[in-house]
Amino acid sequence: MIGFICASPSRQQGQALVLGMLMATAATVSLVVLYNLGQTVESRERLTHAADAAVYSGALEQARTLNTLAYVNRTQIAHQVAMAHLVTLAASAQYARTMQAQRSRGNPPAGLVAMLFGPDAGLAYQAGQAVPDVERGLAAAFDQHDRIVHQVLEAAAATAIGELPKSRERIMRKVLSANFPETVSQGVAGGGGRQGPVLRLLSDGWQGYVERGLATRKAGLWPAVEQAAGRYGFLDSRSATRRNTWMVSPRCPLHRHELRRRGYTWLGPDGRWGALDTQSYHALRSNRWVGCYFREYAMGWGTAQGEKSKAPQGLEYVEEPPLDFSQQDFWRWVEQSTSWDIFGGATNPMANSYAMAGAQRWPSRGLPAYREIALARHGAPLRFAVAVRLPGAALKTTDAGSSVAASSGRFAYAALGKAGGVSVVSAAETYFVRPERRSDGRGELATLFRPYWQARLSAVTPQEATRAGEAP
Structure with missing residues (x-):
């Protein structure tokens, strides 16, 4: 007969408790790992959104x-158009003043002009x-525009360029701080908050993107000014001829008697504005020595131009014209002192x-400097990339910001790597589009010269991603 021997209940006591504790420990560790992992993923996602918002704000x-x-360049153009109008007004004012003086002298008489060329003339x-x-006031206004x-505008442009890197970084840090209000911004001393995101610039295309150009050649500001001035009829040619x-x-x-009105505004080779207005009665005369010729009677004249500017190219004039011809023949003086064409000319x-002798100087x-995109950079947007790291102490993991007791030693949370935090990379660019x-x-x-600049996020390059992984 076979008998069964049963173990004593006292020998089995405590085995289930050990197994239960092992299972509870494993479950606790799993929960801690899952909790820490969730906090890390949530922090990385939150940091990614904050970094994208920051770089987009920097691109803006x-x-x-x-x-x-x-707008500074366009304002420069507007001021140049205003200065062109001022010199034209000054020439017109002097023209009216000299015309009044000639009329009061009867040289020529107003009745003769009306009889030969019509009542309106x-x-x-x-x-x-x-x-x-009026000319003094116009000169003062011109000086204000020149200043x-x-x-003012030159200083504004220089300041905008020089301050961009600092203002861009300041805005990005402000955005990061707004996204992590429970932390303390980098570089802020004191306070009980945890350290906030750390910003590091990985690449920046700002250096050399904009260059300063001098408007001493037919490029950039010069043709833009001429194009803008060409829209105003007041600055256009003011020339007309009426024949008896x-x-x-x-x-x-x-041949007939002629009344010649001549006037125009110009931008000289030195970048300075000038304007000239004249009107003359050209009386047709004839003698046995030279035949038919035009005897010019200046009726009005005026000019305004730069202090050191030369006369416009091709302008017919002499430096010291005689005030009258009571002691000499006009045609003989012209033959001896000038190369003017008094037989078939078209000018005054x-x-x-007289205008150049009494010119308003x-x-x-001249034209100011201007800013433009560097020639080699016209086809590329203005781009930059940053790395943003949130220190491990700012995360709500069990060994950082969590209210759960922290593990230590070999059981500390190690998923953050050697950096002890979460890092992301983001890039943005500023581009031109109509x-x-x-x-x-x-x-x-x-x-x-056109304010069509906008901002957008940009893909991170492999080089930038590699640079972000390197120690700062």
């Missing part, structure tokens, strides 16, 4: 700076009247001479 600051420079001659001190373009219908001499039956050389520094396509359908290079 770049766009604002580039658009500011575009006579009325216009009669209307010429000086305005007291603004060379000092009567035959004067059988020697030259096709005598009035030009205004101090001017709000609508050009009418001719052509593309347009990036420029600082």
